[in-house]
């Protein structure tokens with residue numbers, strides 16, 4: 001099991017592949033516990049593919065890597081994927097809420113799927129995460145009664161249910177207007193300040209300038225790292 005000094009992500013000479021095509025090669029980087037990094041790069045440069053590899057939706061065919069202490073090679077085809085996913089919070093641009101049930105039931109669905117028991121315990125956890133994202137009064141609402149920003153907060157609450165070590169976010173502010181994007185970003189900063197590592201793919205350079213952090217950039221099949229060699233942010 002990981003110790004407190006174990007990074008949450010460790011990739012060494014990793015190959016990120018889509019089918020038979022190499023998207024990124026020789027990817028080497030480490031994300032420490034509680035660290036925050038952006039993931040940038042042009043459309044099609046490999047951000048989503050890298051994130052998918054990290055949550056074992058794509059295999060790691062060459063190189064080595066661990067996420068939350070789980071070795072990635074061969075993991076995507078094993079029955080251990082759910083154990084990895086319980087250590088992660090995964091947030092996509094399109095919210096993927098279940099629109100046929102309330103906010104509380106969306107969260108309950110995940111608690112039930114991840115082995116929680118005890119009605120009172122589950123209600124308590126749902127209240128806690130909704131409070132955390134500033135939606136204490138939204139439990140009984142249906143997703144369509146919420147704004148886009150509020151729906152994204154529910155998605156973030158859902159990702160926090162199992163106290164993840166790491167949040168992987170793919171364009172979490174992509175469909176939101178600038179003010180709402182800023183409030184979602186502040187929420188990510190708060191969550192990160194409380195100790196959860198965050199890797200966030202984004203095209204929003206304004207947010208990066210406003211909340212400067214380490215930047216990983218997918219470019220021409222490689223991953224550049226601002227912590228090793230600073231680069232211009234412009235696309």
Ligand SMILES: Nc1ncnc2c1ncn2[C@@H]1O[C@H](COP(=O)(O)OP(=O)(O)OP(=O)(O)O)[C@@H](O)[C@H]1O
Pocket residue numbers: 018019023041042043044045046047048049050218
């Ligand atoms: N399901 C798939 N099957 C085959 N190739 C894919 C698949 N998804 C993406 N690709 C290809 O992999 C490459 C990287 O795509 P990826 O979605 O990782 O880029 P991205 O940087 O996340 O782009 P965007 O900013 O548009 O989301 C692209 O060439 C893309 O066409």
